[in-house]
Each structure stands twice: as C-alpha cells, then as structure tokens.
Amino acid sequence: MAADPPVPGRRVTAPLAWWRRRSLRLRLTLTASAALGVAVALAAGLLVLVLGRALISSTDDVAYQRARDVATLADVGRxxxxxxxxxxxIVQVLDARGRITHVTPGAxxxxxxLPGRSRGAPSGGRGTFVDGGPYGIPGPLRVVAVQADQGRTxxxxxxxxxxxxxxxxxxxMLLVGTPxxxxxxxxxxxMIIGRTLRPIAALRRGAEEVSGTARTRRLPVPEARDEVHDLATTLNAMLARLEAADTSQRALVSDAAHELRSPLASIRLQLEVALGHPEGQDWRETAEGVLEDTLRLSRLAEGLLTLARLDERRRPHRAEPVDLGDLVASTAERYDGAQVVVGxxxxxxVRGDAMDLGRVVVNLLDNAVRHARSRVTVELRRRDRAMVVVTDDGPGVPEADRERVFHRFTRLDDARSSDEGGAGLGLAIVRETVLAxxxxxxxxDAGPGLRAVVLLPLA
Structure with missing residues (x-):
C-alpha cells in the first residue's frame, strides 16, 4: 500500500504523529506520570544529597569536638x-616535629x-576523606585536624x-520504591482521568443518538458544576436553538406552501374555465384575475426573499446616516387619498439601510390603512432614541394577539376574511428589520384603534 503523500507546508515527525493519534486519557496519564516521575526523581536526588551532606556534617562535628577536647587537655597538661x-x-596527637606522642587504643x-601538608592547613571543622585500609580500618574515614599549643596537632x-x-x-530503597x-x-x-472523562463519553454517546428526526433530544448533563457541565449546558442550548430554527423552517415551508396553493389554484381554475369555454369567456376579465393572483404571488415571493435575506445577515445591508424625518414624510406622500396624516x-x-427602513414605514402604513376606518397618523419623535409611531382608528388587536401578529404568516380572523389582506409577512419583516x-x-392600544411604535438608536 502506498504511503500517504506529505502535506505541503506541514512536517510532522513520526513520534509526534504517534502521540497525536493516542487517546486523550492515555496522553493525560503519560504526561502526568512523566511529570510525576521527573518530580519524584528530583526529590529523590535532593533527598540523597541533603541526607549525605547532613551525615557528613554530623560526623565532622563529632570528630572536631573530640579533637578540640583532646587539644584542650593537651594545653593544660592533662x-x-x-x-x-x-x-x-580515633585520635592521634603529634608534636611539633610530626612524631606521634599520644593515641587512642588501637590507633x-x-x-x-593526615600527611604533613594537610595537618597545617586550617580546616574550620570540615573533615577530609581518608582510606582506612592502610590503617586496618574497613571503609573510609572522616579526618579532622586541630592545632594545639607548642606546635602540637x-x-x-x-x-x-x-x-x-x-x-x-x-x-x-529509592531505586526500588520510586518505580x-x-x-x-x-x-x-x-482511573481518575477515566472517571473525569466519563461525562464526556456520555456526551459523545448522547450526540450519536441525536438524529434529524429526534428533535427534542438533549445531551446528558453531569451533576458536577464543572467545565463538562458548562459544555453540556452550552451544547443543549445550541440544540434548542437548532430545534427552534428547524421548527421555524418547517412552519415557514408549510405556511408558504399553503399561501402559494390558493393563488395557484385560482390561476389554474380561471385558465381551465377560459380554455374549456372560450366562446363565452371575457378574456380581459380572465387576464385581470390572473394578473391579480400573479401580483399576489410576486408579493409573497418578495416577502419570503426579504425574510431570508434578514435571517442570513442579521444586520443592515448598508450602515449609513438616514434622516428619518425625510423618510417618513416622503413615504406618507405616496398615500394620497388614503387619509394618511403626518403629525x-x-x-x-439613525444609521442603517434607507431602503430597509423605508420598507418598515411602508409595511406599517399599509397595515394601518388596511384596517383604519377613517384616519391614519404617522409621527416621528426624538427621545433617547428615535420613535416612529403609526396610529389608526380601526378595530385594533386584542392584547393577547399583539405579540403573535409579528410571527410569519400570522393573520387574525378579520384579516383572513379581507380581500385585500396580505400573506401575514408585513409585520414579521418589520420586526426582523428593526431588530437588525x-x-x-x-x-x-390607541383607544380606539392600534398604535405601532418603532424604537431605533440614534446615530
């Protein structure tokens, strides 16, 4: 079998590649063991060094004290x-000419x-190693020399x-006990690392069980309040967001299919009737009906594309200064004869996309004009934020439904029965644009009527 070709710009040695392929548990165990081994080896070496120095110092202290005692006796003639x-x-007393005059038994x-050149140098209590074999003593000796009166040593x-x-x-003992x-x-x-990684293994098994059909599946969360707990909580929150996005997407597809079915069925019915009875058909009326349904499809497609663009970007397409006063005034001028009053x-x-903000005002005015009885008022106020207020004197919206109408394809019963009712995307586009x-x-509640309030940060 041919070897894998090397990746350009990336050189990995064989030991490093082997190390990367090992499990996290093995790598942590080997790393911890290596670190402990180095620490224990250093501690053992330091122990032997300190112990040896302490024992040598203790031996030298005893020998030096005995030499001082004997020197004191020699000085006083006792x-x-x-x-x-x-x-x-073992003690030896030497006179000024280096002859041994007094010794301990067996010396x-x-x-x-000590040779002559070593006896005259001051030792300060520090001894010297001497081989005890020539003196009939097994093992090494620690020897200390002390000067006494009359040149004696x-x-x-x-x-x-x-x-x-x-x-x-x-x-x-250290060589045997340390390994x-x-x-x-x-x-x-x-064992400890295995128990520590057990929740991660549980997360992996839980992730393997998550599939496209198991929408409500969640990963197991360990009881310990540690990093793995935070990871599991974060992953579950991500799954919840994905589930919500999937549910929203499924609902959007279902609602879009439902909304597309009505105009397509109407177009098909009109064309089938016209083709089935061409002699008594008013083709102009048929064309106008088909055009009306086609425009409805066009508005629906445009709304869906706008929502898709907002979902993808989550921010304005352009960020430029926009004069809301001019935008509100120019938009209201398009509603001549619709009793739209600029307050x-x-x-x-504000900073943003003038086209998107203009669509917000248009959608609010369209919605207000569709439900108003006689009058629609649009105002622009400046507080800590810019406030666009659109008020109508229509039937209003029950308080329980004021949040629901911002959902996609949501229309109240009276709006559904209206011939001029939209697809339920206008207010959804308004909210997504304003949030972006x-x-x-x-x-x-405008008492009577409804008031829509848009708040935007000032530039």
Missing amino acids: LYDPINVPDGT DRLVPL VIAARSFKDVSDSITTTIH LLLLLLAVASW AVEPAV HGGSVHLE
Whole structure:
C-alpha cells in the first residue's frame, strides 16, 4: 500500500504523529506520570544529597569536638597515653616535629592519619576523606585536624562506613520504591482521568443518538458544576436553538406552501374555465384575475426573499446616516387619498439601510390603512432614541394577539376574511428589520384603534 503523500507546508515527525493519534486519557496519564516521575526523581536526588551532606556534617562535628577536647587537655597538661575517647573516635596527637606522642587504643602509632601538608592547613571543622585500609580500618574515614599549643596537632577520625552503608541503603530503597510509586500513581491517574472523562463519553454517546428526526433530544448533563457541565449546558442550548430554527423552517415551508396553493389554484381554475369555454369567456376579465393572483404571488415571493435575506445577515445591508424625518414624510406622500396624516416630525438621524427602513414605514402604513376606518397618523419623535409611531382608528388587536401578529404568516380572523389582506409577512419583516438595526417594535392600544411604535438608536 502506498504511503500517504506529505502535506505541503506541514512536517510532522513520526513520534509526534504517534502521540497525536493516542487517546486523550492515555496522553493525560503519560504526561502526568512523566511529570510525576521527573518530580519524584528530583526529590529523590535532593533527598540523597541533603541526607549525605547532613551525615557528613554530623560526623565532622563529632570528630572536631573530640579533637578540640583532646587539644584542650593537651594545653593544660592533662593528656595521658592512651587517650580515652568513649565513642570510638580515633585520635592521634603529634608534636611539633610530626612524631606521634599520644593515641587512642588501637590507633596507629607510626603513620599519621593526615600527611604533613594537610595537618597545617586550617580546616574550620570540615573533615577530609581518608582510606582506612592502610590503617586496618574497613571503609573510609572522616579526618579532622586541630592545632594545639607548642606546635602540637590533634588528629581525630571517625569511620564513615556505617554512614556510607545508610546512604547506599537509602539509594537502593529509592531505586526500588520510586518505580513502584510511579506505577501506583500512573494507575491512579488512569482511573481518575477515566472517571473525569466519563461525562464526556456520555456526551459523545448522547450526540450519536441525536438524529434529524429526534428533535427534542438533549445531551446528558453531569451533576458536577464543572467545565463538562458548562459544555453540556452550552451544547443543549445550541440544540434548542437548532430545534427552534428547524421548527421555524418547517412552519415557514408549510405556511408558504399553503399561501402559494390558493393563488395557484385560482390561476389554474380561471385558465381551465377560459380554455374549456372560450366562446363565452371575457378574456380581459380572465387576464385581470390572473394578473391579480400573479401580483399576489410576486408579493409573497418578495416577502419570503426579504425574510431570508434578514435571517442570513442579521444586520443592515448598508450602515449609513438616514434622516428619518425625510423618510417618513416622503413615504406618507405616496398615500394620497388614503387619509394618511403626518403629525409631529422631530429631527432624528439613525444609521442603517434607507431602503430597509423605508420598507418598515411602508409595511406599517399599509397595515394601518388596511384596517383604519377613517384616519391614519404617522409621527416621528426624538427621545433617547428615535420613535416612529403609526396610529389608526380601526378595530385594533386584542392584547393577547399583539405579540403573535409579528410571527410569519400570522393573520387574525378579520384579516383572513379581507380581500385585500396580505400573506401575514408585513409585520414579521418589520420586526426582523428593526431588530437588525438594533431597535425594537411593539403594539399599543390607541383607544380606539392600534398604535405601532418603532424604537431605533440614534446615530
């Protein structure tokens, strides 16, 4: 089998590629074990180093103290041969010419433990390692020299074999115990990480069960208030939004199909009747009926395209200064004979798309004119925000339905029975456009009639 071709600009070594292919649990366990191994190894080395220095210092202190004691006895003339030292310290006393004059029992009387050049240097209590073999003593010795009166030198030595054996035993225990401790910690880390990742595995299994038909499916949320809990909550919120979007899309398709069916059925019926009885058919009347239904289809398609564009962008197509006063006045002029009255217009400039904002005013006026009995008033007020108010004296909308009428394809019963009623997209386009411009829209009771209030942020 041919190897995979290398990816240009990307070079991955084999060990790194192997590491990336391992499971998260294994990588975390190995990383934690490696970090613990380095830490334990450093701690063990530091322990051996500190222990060795402490034992050497303790041995030197004892030897130095014995040498000082003997030197004090020599200075006051109370030194006897052999020297009696109770703790097994080996002591030699040398005169000014380097001859051994006093020793402890068993010590060499002929060869000093330190050569002449080492005896004269001040040690400050710090000893020197000397091989004990030539003196018949197994193991190394720690030797300290102290100067006394009349040029005499006191040499004290202590066997370091027991201390060396203790350090060696400690090293062996660490060499055996450290790998066992690391193995135990690795097993514990594997189990703890596995339990920690268990909620993530539950999320994965839950995500595998989510399908296009299971709309109400949710991922399991762990009880612990940790990052996995936050992740599960966020994913469930995302699924809820996707479900709401799917439901909205299905409803939109269903409503659009329902709205398209009526004008298409009307066009088909008129054409079938005209073709079936051409001799008694008024073709002009048929053409006018087909044109009316075609215009209805065109308005419906335009509304659906507008909503699709707003859903896709969620922001104005252009962001430029728009004078709402001029926009409201020029839009109201189109309704000659429809009893549209322009009220107070205060100067207000917003940022956005002039065409989209003009469509907002047109849709509100169309809706108001369709339901008004005699008069429609449009006003522009300036507070902390720009406020466009459209008021009619029609039957109004019940308070329970004032939010529902902003939904797509929503028409109240009286609007459905009206010949001039729209497809129920006008107010939906108004809300989506205003939201895209950072504003809000709501309906109020005008007593009698209805008042639509649009709030937009000032530029």
